[in-house]
Structures are given as C-alpha cells and as structure tokens.
Amino acid sequence: MTEYLSDLEIAKRSRIRPISSIAEEAGIPFGAVEPYGFYKAKIDTAKINAKPSGKVVLVTAMSPTPAGEGKSTVTVGLSDAFRQLGDQVMVALREPSLGPVFGMKGGATGGGYAQVLPMEEINLHFNGDLHAITTANNALAAFIDNHIYHGNPLNIDPRRITWKRVMDMNDRTLREVIVGLGGPFKGVPREDGFDITVASEIMAVFCLSRDIHDLKENIAKITIGYTYDKSPVTVKDLGVEGALALILKDAIKPNLVQTIEGTPALIHGGPFANIAHGCNSIIATNTARRLADIVVTESGFGSDLGAEKFMDIKAGRAGLEPAAIVVVATIRAMKMHGGVAKDQLKAENVDGVKAGIVNLEKHLENLRQFGVEPVVALNAFVTDTEAEVDFVRNWCADRNIKMALTEVWKKGGAGGVELARLVKEVLAEKQNFKPLYELELPVEEKIRTIVQKIYGGDNVVFSDSAKKQLNTIKDNGWDNYPVCMAKTQYSFTDDPKKIGRPTGFEITIRELIPKTGAGFIVALTGDIMTMPGLPKQPAALNMDIDANGNAVGLF
Template identity: 50%
Template sequence: MLTDLEIAQKAELKEIDEIASSVSIPDKHIRRYGKHIAKISHQYLNELQDKPDGKLVLVTAISPTSAGEGKTTTSVGLAMALNKIGKKSFVTLREPSVGPIMGIKGGAAGGGYSQVLPMEEINLHFTGDFHAISLAHNLLSAVIDAHINFDNELRIDPAQLYWPRTMDMNDRALRQIIVGLGGSANGYPREDSFVITAASEIMAIICLSKNLVDLKERLARIIVGRSYDGDFITVKDLNVQGAMATLLKDVLDPNLVQTIEGTPAFVHGGPFANIAHGTNTLTATKMALKLSDYVITEAGFGADLGAEKFLDFVCPVGGLNPSAVVLVASIRALKLNGGASKKDILEEDLSALEKGFENLKVHFENIHKYGIPVIVALNEFPTDTEKEREKFDGLCKSNSIPYERSSVWAEGGAGGVDLARKLVELVDGPSDYKPLIPMDLSFEEKLDKLAKEIYRAGRVDLEPAAKSKLRLFKKQGVDRLPIIVAKTQYSISDDDKKLGAPQGYTFKVRDLNLSAGAGFIVVVAGKIMLMPGLGRDPNAKQIDVDADGKISGLF
C-alpha cells in the first residue's frame, strides 16, 4: 500500500495558471511561486463584491483521537465529489504548522487520494507565511526590550509584560525562560516565554483582517503590557505597526493550490483551534464563495473547539452565513472515545463503540443549537467490521442522526459522491443559522453559557489569576469582547482524561489573555499549553531527503 506521501509524489499536477483560469482569476492578481503554487491578491476580493456567494459548508469532527477521524481528508474529498456531480466547488483550509509535523501529527494536507498538493511544500515552508508572522511577532518583542533598555519613556513595567516571543516549532524548554542576562548591555533581566506561531495573536489578526489598513489598525491595538501607572501599553504607543504590516503585507494574499483531482483550494492562515479560533482566513473563504457554487471549509479539532468558534465568532465577525455542517467520525475513533485502548483498536468492540457514540451524539446536538442542518460523514477504514458498521447504523437511526459513508481516502472524489448528493439535498433545505453565544452578553454570561451548553459542565470556576485579569479587563472596559477558549482538544471538557461525553463537572479557568487586536479574550482552561513539546520519538526522526531532493517519511 502506498503512503500518503508516495501517492502525492505520483500525482500529476496541473499548472497553477490552469487552476486559476478554471475559476476565472485574472492574471494581474496572480503571483506565482513556481509551477503549482500562487498567491492571489487580497484586493481581488474588491472586484468580486457584486457576485453572489456560493453555499458555505463547514466540516468539523468528533473529539479527536490518535486513531484519526479524517476531517481534512473528508473536506478535500467532499469538494472533489461535488465537482464530480456537476457542482463548482472550492475547498479552503488552514496552513499546517511545522511544529506538529515534526512532532506526532505528520503531514496535514489530507490523506490518501484526498489531498491538497504539492503536499511537501504545503506541509513545510510553503509561501513563507508562518515565517513572516514569526518575524513580525518577534520584531515587536525586540522593540519592547529595546524601549525598556533605552530610557523607557512609556514607563513600561517589565514585570507586567504580556507579549511573548514565538517560533513555529514544538519546544517545551521555551515555555518559561529568562531573558536579558549578561549585564546591562543585554537589557533588563526578566521572565519571558515563547508561544508557537499558530498561537500568536498576529496569526489570528491575519485571519481576520480585510486589507492592509485593517491590518495596521488591528496591529496598533495589540496590548503588550502595562505601565508603572497601570495603563495598557499598545503597539500604537511603540509606533511599530507600520513596520510589522510591511513584513506581513504578502501574508494577506490567499495561497492557491489544488487537490489531487485538480479542484481549486485556498490554504491560508493557521491558528490552532485548541488555542486560537482554528479556521482559515476570512479573505480566502470570502473569495472562494464568490468563485464557486460550494465552499467546503474546515475548522480545527472537534466541534466543541473549531466549529463553536467558527459559528460563534468567525461567522458573525466576517458576515458569513453557513448553510450546513458535516460532522466527521470514524468507528475506530469512537471506540477510543468509548474506552478502548489504542493497542486493541483493530479488534471488534461493539461495547466501546456504543459508549463512544455518546461523543458523536453530544457534538451533533450542539451543532443543532445553531439552527444549521447537520449530516455525519462516517470515514471508513478497512479494519471496520460489518457488525460495527451495523451497530453504528442502528445507533444513528435510533438517535435520528443522518449519516453517509465516506471512502475518499481510498477512492478520492468518487468515494464521496453519495455524501455530496446528500449534502446538496441538505443545503437546499431550511437553515436558520444563529450564533449560540451573543456578542452583547457579559463575560460571565458568555463563559457560563458556553461551558454548560457546549462543554456540558455543571459550573465554572475561575482561579485567582483569571479573576485578577477579569477585574483588570473590567476596569479597562474590554471585558465584553467575544471569548475564545484555549483547552484540550481530546475532550469536550477541560480535562483530556474525560473522554466520551462527560457532564456536570467543574470547568476550571486558570488564566485570561487579552487579544485586543484580534478582538477577543482568550480563556485558558485546564492544562493546555501555548507552546507544545516534542515527544520521546518525534516524527522528525522519520523525515529525510535524498541527493535529488526527494522527501521521505513526511506522512
């Protein structure tokens, strides 16, 4: 059996001009990165304003496990399947972060015969977007320390700095560090930290910005810390928003690539859903909606994270109106959610499947609270037994959950045709989309509603650090911003050990971070880390390149 990378390397790609021409993108808006990648000017969206929007479909999933659910694979395969039944489609995805690729995840461009290509470039340096975001972020870090070192006219309190440093790599040793050692020439010794680039506020800002003017305004609003008088210090006070925007100007342009079957794809922006808002850029999604009949977009991790943030934050901010949701599940992942061990995942286990099905049921019920039609995509694996498939079918019928099997990993678009047809029927039906968490609620009301309605908690507990931050935010008048929860992706709760469908527990919030430029408050819950670490046997050990530049071991 071929690996995902081998399948990708054997594929015959169309030149990017042909992909752009298939959706009528003018040559003047195309900036080519070789034969198979291009950036499309974000300003092209201005010329498309009078065109009607296509239908927007969100692909999300049950709580993820190491067994795999296939959310990105399903997104890519579904877009290709829609093309096969005569619908003009586009898929919009996030850019992979290199840190997790070198860690345990491997590639993040789909799998099997449902991939976006060129897979190696997309998974590694791509068009340099992550590098530019890291540069702009660390420029601000350097400017802060330089300002403190030279007279500190803004009276920045080094003990009350909020802005960390960043890099796109898993490195646990950088979670807490000391900078400025080695004498006065090296600055003021203080505690500092790193976050992974996907967790940078600048990543979130890129994904939400309309244009360069909006980008600079958002960058200017970033709060880096407080003065000795207790006032917030912003990027505008330091006057570096122009330089930061200069480094980021090309990042605003969506990256155009293609699926293995030549369906156009935007891969743009990369915020994690367990730390930030977990969806690709608004510009890419809006442009795709003007260029096609159906746009398939994906939100990170389970529906309690990416989908909730997409529906409660991204759509209201961006003026998006989703028509349907596809909820991806696999029998093997449901068994893990039901208590089966990873080593026994290939064994038939109807009991674990039934217990794990409660996780799917919770996510299905949660999405229905937004007034959007939902269909489950059962991502099939060869190890699924007939009895397990019959059990899944019975559980879906007894709970009135519509589903369709998907075999896009093995068959490409052809393996998703039945799902595509059911989706078209669903999209043609009624949709009364409405956010579950209104923007005008107080912070406490937002968090309480989210924790109880989506996470199924019994109560919310703010630890002392979070309470202190909330008092500060209220004093500064920023406490009513939307909330984005940073928590474990492995459970609907704040505890990665609570698998399946826990309820009635206490949802613990340990800290709050203000992302004023992006326009939200980050609620840090449980033990979630903003800088991941590599494992004992990282995927990096498997990756290699030969004398001809051919990559192996990526996925």
C-alpha cells in the same frame, strides 16, 4: 497483493497541473495570480471584484483520539466529490505548522487520494506565511525591549509585559526564559517566554482581518503590556503598526494550490483550535466565496473547539453563515471513546461502538444549537465491520440524522459523492444560524454558557488570578469581546483522560488573556500549553531527504 502507498508516495505519483491552469478554471483574473513556482501562487484579492456569495460548508469532527479521524481528508474529498457532481467548488484550509509536522499530529494536507498538492512543500515552508508571522511577532518583541532600553518614555512596566516571542516549532524548553542578561549594554533583564507561532496574536489578527488596511488597524489595537500605573500599552502607542503590516504585505494574500483531482484550494493562516481560534483566514474563505458556489472549509479538532469558535468568533467577523455542517466520525474513535484500547481496535466490537457513540451524539447536539443541521461523514477504515457500520447507520436513522459512509482516502472524490449529495440536500434548505451567546453578556457568563451548553459541564471555577483579570477586562472595556477557550481537544472537560461524554464536572479557568487586536478573550483551562512539546518519538525520526532532494518519510 495490494501495494500500500504512503500519503507522500500517492502525492508524488499524482498528476499535478500548472497553477495557471487551476487559476483560470477557478475564474481568477490573470493579473491577480502571483506564481510561486509552477504549482503554487499568491492571489491579489484586490483584483477580484465579485461579491462573496458562495455557500459555506463547515467540516468538524467528534472529539479526536490517537486512532485518527481524517477531518482534513474528508474536507478535501468532499470538495472533489462536489466537483465530480458538476458544482463550482473551492476548498479553504489552514496552513500546517512545523510543530505538529515534526511532532506527533502530522501534516494538514489530507491523506490518501484526498490530498492537496504539492503536499511536501505545503507541509514544510509553503509560501513563507508562517515565517512572516513569526518575524512580525518577534519584531514587535524587539521594538518593546528597544523602547525600554532607550529610556522607556511610555513608562512600560517590564514586569507586566504580556507580549511573548514565538517560533514555529514545539520546544518546551523555551516556555519560560530570562532575557536582557549581560550588563547595561545587553538590555533590561526580565522574565519572558515563547509561544508557538500558531498561538501568536499576530496569527489571530492575520486570520480575522478582512484586508491589509483592516490588518494594520487590528495590529495597532494589540495590547503588549501595562504601565507602572497599570494602564494598557498598545502597538499604536509604540507607533510600529505600519512596519509590522509591511512585514505581512505578501503573506496576507491567500495561497492557491490544488487537490489531487484538480479542485482549486486556498490554504491560508493556521491557528491551532485548542489554544487559538482554529480557522483559516477570513480573506481566504471570502475569496473562495467570490469564486465558487460552494466553499468547503474546516475548523480544528471537534465541534467543542474549532466549530464553536467558527460560529462565535469567525462567522460574525467574516459576515458569513455556515449553510451546512459535516461531522467526521470513525468507528475507531467511537470504540476508543467507549473504552476500547487502541491495540484492540481491529477486532469487531459493536458494544464498544455503542458505548462510544455518545461522544458523537453530544457533538451533534452542540451543532444543532447553532441552528444548522449536521450531516455525519463516517470515515471508513479497512478494519470497520459491516455490523459496526450498520449500527451507526441505524443509530443515525433513528434520530433523523443524515449519514454517509465516506471512502475518500481510498477512492478520492468518488468516495464522497453520497456525502456530497446529502450535504446538497441541506444546502437546499433554509438554516437558522445563530451564535451561542450575545456579546453583551459578561465574560464570565459567556464562558459559563460555553461550558454548560457545549461541554455539558455543571459550572465554572475561576482561579484568583482569573478573577483579578476579569476586573482588568471590565475596567478597560474589553468585556464585549467573544471568548476563545484554550482547552484539551481530547475531552469535553479540561482533563484529557475523561473521554466519551462526561457529566457532573466543572471547568477551571486559570488565566484570562485579552487579545485586543484579535478582538477576543483567551480563557486558559487545565494544563493547556501555548508552547507544546515534542513527543518521545517525534515524527521527525522517520524523515529524510534522498540524493535527488526528494522528501522521504513525510507521512
């Protein structure tokens, strides 16, 4: 009988090498490595002199479902497969947030035999980056309230403060709060609220800055609110950008770890893709490009969210172009998008796959609009049948789409070699990458372009509040920023229940939030929340620690 091991058990049984050995293999100078224990390190990128030249392979996915798709697992397994083929490769990932770790989604270190190690430390506090980002965010909130308490020389209107506090946990109770109660010595009473740390603009600035100097300049540009005459107030006006950058001076250095097979991995920054831009830091990606010929990275959720933001926000800021794109798909997800219930996924249902493959089809069409040829990674599950897999294989072949059955969860890099070979064929070809829209377009036209070309919608409806905010954006000269759509990950629409490939719908924009430090406009749709809540049965209920201090039940 086959022994079933959890991801954590597989990780604990795996051989992990000293981080100094991984750094040496990656070509990182000894003086650039700052160890955090035996198996983790920070990298001082200022001591790496090579120019970024490695080719970037972006991993995205079809629309996620409760059945799970395994995008991070494929990302890690693909990097190990390249290594098995003799390529100089690094993988660049986002850092996990404690919100989903203790909530419903789980961690972000891959799974099975395609994981990054040490998985339990990475999924918990790692090297402290998210704590530093949380501290910087909340320090700014304290500076704002202190400024008002001590006379408010900038004439900030407390009713128009847009900066919120954050914490790295799902806590719906903190979405709306009142601060400053208790009399004159306790501050000025006003409405406030909390976002989750990964939705903080500090996180976005952190991930979209090229170095510590760029970080400081971008922090200075953050708009924290408005004066009584509705003029924007920035961090530079408060004069605290230096202090905030100081808090982040160590966090801004990317983190070096390793996969189970010893492939060097940089894990740095972790914005969500449904409420933020969903990509790891520019610093980590470009550092990997300096050290490796191939860099495998991922963007959050499906192509309509993380991948679109990678193309239209990150790529331009980082000065890179994706040389190939992998789209992770599963038979299970196709069945769910085809209307098959979750408890019926184990039974063969080719008709269900046929009905749900339209979701994958739309994602492939989306990516081809950016001028880069996608490759489908059909992530294998034990319940998949030969007839179901053959249907997908033939469907891809009929449309001249490269597809590989991928078994990295079970086999590690060996299960991704076919995929790696197909990706290398794309890497050998010239791609014609281009963003979806020109930055000179009005904000409302950028949003309409995303809705019509990426989501397949008919039109966009702006709330009265969003219309007023459009005027504010134009009046302040912020209309040349790209757009960061905040939308459910489960559907192309703003309704998570409309799965598959919906048509004939409109997207409603209820609010527009200028993120002037990050350099984009957030467009909130549907009922998307910047502070998620925990599910009825959070993953935390299965977690514990044993008498020897070892994690238990962490996936």
